[in-house]
């Protein structure tokens with residue numbers, strides 16, 4: 001990373017989180033290990049993982065084989081929706097640290113403010129379903145995300161394996177505010193979708209005004225929308241002017257907005273390209289803000305709607 005952007009952001013604990021992270025969602029088994037290895041060789045030191053991605057063991061092996069000291073890495077993972085009962089949190093956390101061979105996590109997030117029902121045997125499972133294949137949501141526990149947070153807080157016990165930070169993902173402003181008012185240990189970050197087609201200026205403004213750290217996921221539009229965003233005329237114009245790829249413009253813009261940015265690729269040349277980010281000229285930065293806010297067909301890429309829930313409804317008010 002180069003070019004006038006902060007390489008790290010300071011969290012409320014004083015810890016420094018690398019501003020660029022490497023994403024591992026939809027990176028297939030058999031591919032993800034090589035991708036992580038290449039990212040680490042390129043210089044990425046922040047890897048974003050999740051139980052639900054189903055590839056943590058391969059990610060962990062690549063991290064271990066890199067030989068990079070653990071203390072130089074920032075490793076994040078996430079608690080899956082099936083394990084929101086406070087008594088299930090610790091077991092799941094330790095499964096993930098074991099999978100990742102990480103010893104501890106730098107950051108452990110509640111992946112979604114959505115809790116799934118128990119499985120038919122009364123035990124937690126990844127995807128409990130009814131006979132028609134619909135995922136079963138526990139609506140009461142979904143509302144009671146503070147109790148899940150209590151389970152997260154209990155992890156932070158100062159032990160060697162404890163997560164150094166805990167945080168949230170996909171929380172809207174109302175839920176985030178409420179959790180902050182109830183928390184004994186404050187969430188260190190909120191990881192949310194933010195990209196040119198879904199810039200969330202009100203969320204960014206609220207975080208800034210309240211001293212909170214956001215992480216931008218799907219900054220390139222994820223698999224489904226990256227072609228469209230990378231070909232956007234404003235993005236292409238600014239990229240051409242600076243002699244860089246559209247991808248670098250989209251990623252740099254997020255860091256310049258104050259957000260940690262998480263970019264995924266399994267393609268070596270792209271992994272390298274995405275690493276070299278730069279500060280946009282003020283007029284270009286403002287143009288990105290303006291044109292993203294006016295994006296014609298604004299929509300999220302990631303919007304699972306389990307159990308008919310509009311998880312983000314308060315963000316659309």
Ligand SMILES: NC(=O)c1ccc[n+]([C@@H]2O[C@H](COP(=O)([O-])OP(=O)(O)OC[C@H]3O[C@@H](n4cnc5c(N)ncnc54)[C@H](OP(=O)(O)O)[C@@H]3O)[C@@H](O)[C@H]2O)c1
Nearest residue numbers: 023024025217218219220221222223247263264265266267
């Ligand atoms: N908390 C959550 O709920 C949540 C949700 C979504 C994502 N995330 C995290 O955020 C990370 C990033 O988001 P994402 O994976 O959804 O999407 P993304 O990083 O916005 O986009 C990834 C897509 O862009 C392509 N790409 C990457 N670099 C490129 C380049 N320089 N030029 C052209 N195409 C390029 C990739 O293709 P190739 O891989 O084929 O190169 C892939 O199809 C995830 O991997 C995950 O760690 C979190």
